[in-house]
Amino acid sequence: MFNMIRADIYRITKSIAFYIAIGIALIMLASSIYIVQPGSVGQISVGDVSTTDYMQDTIIDNMSYEEISGLSLGDLRREMLNIDGYALDKDILASNMNLYYVFIFIAAIVITVDFSYGSVKNTLTSAINRNRYFASKTLLVMGICMLIFFMNTFICYFGNYIINQGKVSSDLWTLTKISLMQLPAMIALASLLIGIAFTFRKTSVFNVVSIPFIMVFQLILAAAVKIFSIDPKIADFEFQIMISKLSDEPSGSYITRSFIYCAVISAVFLGVGFTSFRKSEIK
Amino acid sequence: MKEIIFQTKQLTKRYKNFTALDRVDMTVYREDIYGLIGRNGAGKTTVMKIVTGLADKTQGEFEIFSKKGKEADREKRLIGCLIENPSFFGGLTAYQNLKYYALQKGITDKEQIGRALDLVGLTDVKNKKFRKFSLGMKQRLGIAFAMLDNPDLIILDEPINGLDPIGISELRETFRKLNTEMGITFIISSHILSELYLVANRFVFIDRGVVLKEISKEELDLECMRCIAVKTNDIKGASVVLEKEFGISRYKIIDKEELRIYQTEISAQEINKTLIKNDIGVSSVYETGISLEDYFKSLVGEEK
Numbered sequence: 001m002f003n004m005i006r007a008d009i010y011r012i013t014k015s016i017a018f019y020i021a022i023g024i025a026l027i028m029l030a031s032s033i034y035i036v037q038p039g040s041v042g043q044i045s046v047g048d049v050s051t052t053d054y055m056q057d058t059i060i061d062n063m064s065y066e067e068i069s070g071l072s073l074g075d076l077r078r079e080m081l082n083i084d085g086y087a088l089d090k091d092i093l094a095s096n097m098n099l100y101y102v103f104i105f106i107a108a109i110v111i112t113v114d115f116s117y118g119s120v121k122n123t124l125t126s127a128i129n130r131n132r133y134f135a136s137k138t139l140l141v142m143g144i145c146m147l148i149f150f151m152n153t154f155i156c157y158f159g160n161y162i163i164n165q166g167k168v169s170s171d172l173w174t175l176t177k178i179s180l181m182q183l184p185a186m187i188a189l190a191s192l193l194i195g196i197a198f199t200f201r202k203t204s205v206f207n208v209v210s211i212p213f214i215m216v217f218q219l220i221l222a223a224a225v226k227i228f229s230i231d232p233k234i235a236d237f238e239f240q241i242m243i244s245k246l247s248d249e250p251s252g253s254y255i256t257r258s259f260i261y262c263a264v265i266s267a268v269f270l271g272v273g274f275t276s277f278r279k280s281e282i283k
Numbered sequence: 284m285k286e287i288i289f290q291t292k293q294l295t296k297r298y299k300n301f302t303a304l305d306r307v308d309m310t311v312y313r314e315d316i317y318g319l320i321g322r323n324g325a326g327k328t329t330v331m332k333i334v335t336g337l338a339d340k341t342q343g344e345f346e347i348f349s350k351k352g353k354e355a356d357r358e359k360r361l362i363g364c365l366i367e368n369p370s371f372f373g374g375l376t377a378y379q380n381l382k383y384y385a386l387q388k389g390i391t392d393k394e395q396i397g398r399a400l401d402l403v404g405l406t407d408v409k410n411k412k413f414r415k416f417s418l419g420m421k422q423r424l425g426i427a428f429a430m431l432d433n434p435d436l437i438i439l440d441e442p443i444n445g446l447d448p449i450g451i452s453e454l455r456e457t458f459r460k461l462n463t464e465m466g467i468t469f470i471i472s473s474h475i476l477s478e479l480y481l482v483a484n485r486f487v488f489i490d491r492g493v494v495l496k497e498i499s500k501e502e503l504d505l506e507c508m509r510c511i512a513v514k515t516n517d518i519k520g521a522s523v524v525l526e527k528e529f530g531i532s533r534y535k536i537i538d539k540e541e542l543r544i545y546q547t548e549i550s551a552q553e554i555n556k557t558l559i560k561n562d563i564g565v566s567s568v569y570e571t572g573i574s575l576e577d578y579f580k581s582l583v584g585e586e587k
Contacts, residue, residue: 007386014375118370122428123387125335125364125438127355282337 004128004136012109021105025148026155028098033160035073036168038091080168083248087170089160093178093246095242097214101190103145104210107193108203110141115201121282134274138194140257145190146183181246181255184262185239188269193226195269198277214239237261284308285312287349288436288468289334294343296329296492303329305492306343311436311470311485316462317482319472320579326492327472328367335364360388363434365442369425373414377405377424380413380429388432399427402457420444426454430461437461438470443478455482476575490583505535509572510543511551516564518542524561525554543571577586 032038071079080086114120114137124133128168153175160167197211218238225232235241242258250258289311296304297385304326311317319327332338334345336356347355347362381396388507389397400406403423408416416424422445429437443451459482475480479486486503488495496504515521518536525531525544533545544554555568573581 004387004391007383008444010386011372011375011379011383014379016374117372119361119372121370122364122384124337125366126359126362126384126388126432127338128387129359169447199474279339281332281339 001128001132001139003135004132005140008110008136008140015109015113017105017109017113021102021109022148024105025102025152028102028158029092029152029156030163032092033088033156033163034077034096036077036087036088036164038095040196067117081164083168084280086168087174088164088168089156089175090170090178090247092156092160093153093175093182094244096149096152096182096186096247099145099149099186100193100214100239101211102148103141103193104207104257106148107190107197107210108142108143108206110144111194111197112201112203112206115282116203130278134198137198138270141194141197142187142190143210146186147184149183150179159239178247181250182243184259184266185243188262188265189239191266192269195271195273197232198273201277201280224231233253284315287311287346288313289345289347289470291330291334291345292343294330294333294345295341296338298332300482301416302513303492304340305332307489307490307494307499309487309494311468313468314462314466315485315541316458316469316471316483318479318486319470319489320474320476320479320486321472321489322474325474325489327474327489328440329492330489331364331366331438331470333426333474335359335362335366335438337366341464360432361435363429363432363437365425365438366440367428369421369428371413371421371428374412376410377414377416377420377427378409378462380424381428384428384431388431395431395433399431402430403427404453414471419447419450423450423454424445426457433465434467436470440472441474443473443475444473451478458482476579480575488579488582495582503575503578505543505545507573507575507578509547509570510545511549511554511568511573512537512541512543513558513568514541514566515558516540520561521558521563521565524558524563528557529554529563540566 068076080088114123120133124130128136133245154172157169157172157175192213193210196213197206200206200209218240221235221238224230225235236245237258242261245254246258287310289309291307291309294304294307294309307330309317309330319330321327329338330544333340334347336359344351345355347358350358372383375383377400378396381399385396397406397409400409403426405420405423405427408420413421413424422442425502426439426442429439442510443454446454455478458469458471462469469483471479471483480500480503484500485498486500487497511527513521517540518541522534522536525534525542528550529546530543531546531549534542535545536542551568555565558565558568
C-alpha cells in the first residue's frame with residue numbers, strides 16, 4: 001500500500017492538473033485576502049462593486065448599500081481595512097466550503113483519471129488487490145485534501161498578515177482551533193468525493209455528479225424543509241452552513257451533533273464507493 | 284511430467300442472460316507458450332480478466348502456481364499482464380509510466396525499466412509522452428510493462444494488434460527468447476491463428492464461451508497436414524499391409540476405422556488397390572489436409 005501511495009505521489013507531481021488545483025486554491029485565497037472579502041469569489045465584479053447583505057449589515061454599518069455599491073475595488077479595500085476589530089482570516093475560514101471544488105480536482109487526479117485511462121487494470125492485475133487499491137487511494141486523497149486544508153489556514157493567516165499589514169488579522173491559535181473544528185466536515189467532504197469517484201469511476205461522469213452535488217443537496221434540503229415541514233434547524237447541517245457555524249464559536253451540542261453527522265456521511269459514502277468498486281468489472 | 288502452473292476447472296462466467304464462459308477447462312504447463320484462439324467475443328478476454336482479478340467468476344475455479352482463491356491472489360507478483368488495450372497515463376512519458384508501475388511493485392532495480400524498454404525497442408522514445416505514441420508503440424509499452432518485474436508467467440491479450448509485420452516478427456522473437464532463455468511461460472490470446480501458430484506450442488480453441496479443443500502444436504500439425512485418409516474395418520491389417528508393401532512409417536491411427544498416411548508420394552489409388560489385393564475391406568481412400576484457417580472454421584462450425 002505504501003508503494004502504491006508513493007507511486008501515485010510520483011505520478012500526480014508530474015501532472016499539470018495537480019498544480020492547477022493548488023493554483024486555484026491559492027488564487028481563491030489571494031483574491032479573498034487582497035480584496036478583503038471572505039469567500040467573495042463570484043460575488044464581486046470590478047467596476048460594479050456589490051456586496052452581500054451580510055457585508056452591509058455587519059461590517060460596514062456606517063455606509064448605505066448605495067454608497068457601498070458605488071465604491072471602486074480599491075476604495076472598498078481601504079474601507080474594509082479601516083474597520084476596527086475585523087478579522088478577515090477568520091471569515092475566510094468560515095467560507096472554507098470553497099475548498100470542495102479544489103478537492104474535486106484532487107479526487108479526479110488521484111482516482112478517476114486511473115479509470116478513465118484504463119490504467120487501473122495494470123495495477124489490479126499485477127500490483128495489489130482491490131481492497132488495498134481502495135485503501136491507498138482513499139488515504140492519498142484524504143491526505144492531500146487535509147494538507148491543502150491546513151495549508152489554506154496557515155497561508156491565509158500569514159498571507160493576510162503580510163498583505164494587509166496585520167490590520168484585519170486574528171491570531172494563529174484561533175485559526176488553528178477553527179480548522180480543527182472544521183476538520184470532520186472536511187473529511188466528510190473528501191469522503192463524499194471518494195465515494196462518488198469510486199461509484200462512477202469515469203472522470204466525465206464524476207465531474208457531472210460532484211460539481212453540482214452540494215448545490216443539489218442544498219436544494220433538496222430546502223425543499224424537504226418546506227414540503228415536509230421539517231424543523232428548519234436541519235439546514236444547520238448543510239455543509240456550507242455547518243462549516244461557517246463551526247468557525248464561529250459553536251455550542252458544545254452543535255459540535256457533537258455535527259461531528260456525528262460528518263462521521264455518518266463519511267462512513268456512508270466510503271461504504272457505497274467501496275461496495276460499488278468491489279463488485280464492478282473493470283473495463 | 285511438466286509442472287502445471289495454470290489451470291481452470293469448469294470456469295464459468297454469466298452476465299444476467301448471457302453466458303460468457305461455460306465450464307472452461309484449460310491447463311498450462313511451465314515454459315509453455317499457450318495460444319488462446321477464438322473469434323472476437325469468444326470469451327478469451329473474459330478468461331484473462333477472471334484470472335487477473337478484473338472480473339469475478341460465477342462458478343468453477345482456477346489455480347495459479349498450484350494456489351487457489353486468496354492464495355492465488357498473492358501470486359500476482361509472478362504474473363505480468365496486458366489485458367485488452369494497452370492503457371497508460373497519456374500525460375506521462377513511456378519511462379515515467381513504467382517508473383510509476385515500478386514504484387507500485389516495489390522494484391528497486393532502476394535498470395529494470397531501461398531493460399524492459401530495450402526489450403521492446405522503445406529506448407529511443409522513452410521520453411515521448413504516451414498520448415503521442417502510435418498504436419504499435421502503445422502495444423510495445425504494454426508488453427514492456429508486462430515484463431517489468433521478471434515474471435514467471437506473462438498473460439497477453441491480443442498483443443499483436445496494431446503492430447506492423449516487422450513489429451510482429453520482432454515481438455515473436457522476443458517471446459521465443461524469453462521463453463527459451465528465461466523459461467517464462469506465456470498465455471497469448473489472438474483471433475489470428477496463423478500468427479499464434481508461429482510462436483505457440485500449445486493451443487486452446489474457444490468459441491461462444493466453450494472450449495472446443497485443447498491441442499499441442501504437433502497434434503495440430505498432424506490434423507492439418509496433407510495426408511491420405513484410409514477408412515477401413517480392419518485397421519490392424521491395413522497398417523501391417525502398408526508397412527510391408529510400401530514401407531510406410533509416417534502414419535497415424537485416428538480411430539478404429541480411420542488411419543492417416545503422411546507420405547504423400549504414394550497415391551491413394553495405389554494404396555486402395557494394394558489393400559483390396561490383401562483382402563482388407565476399404566470403404567474409402569482420399570486425400571485430405573486443411574489450412575489452419577479452415578481447421579479453425581471447421582472447429583467453430585463454419586466449414587465451407
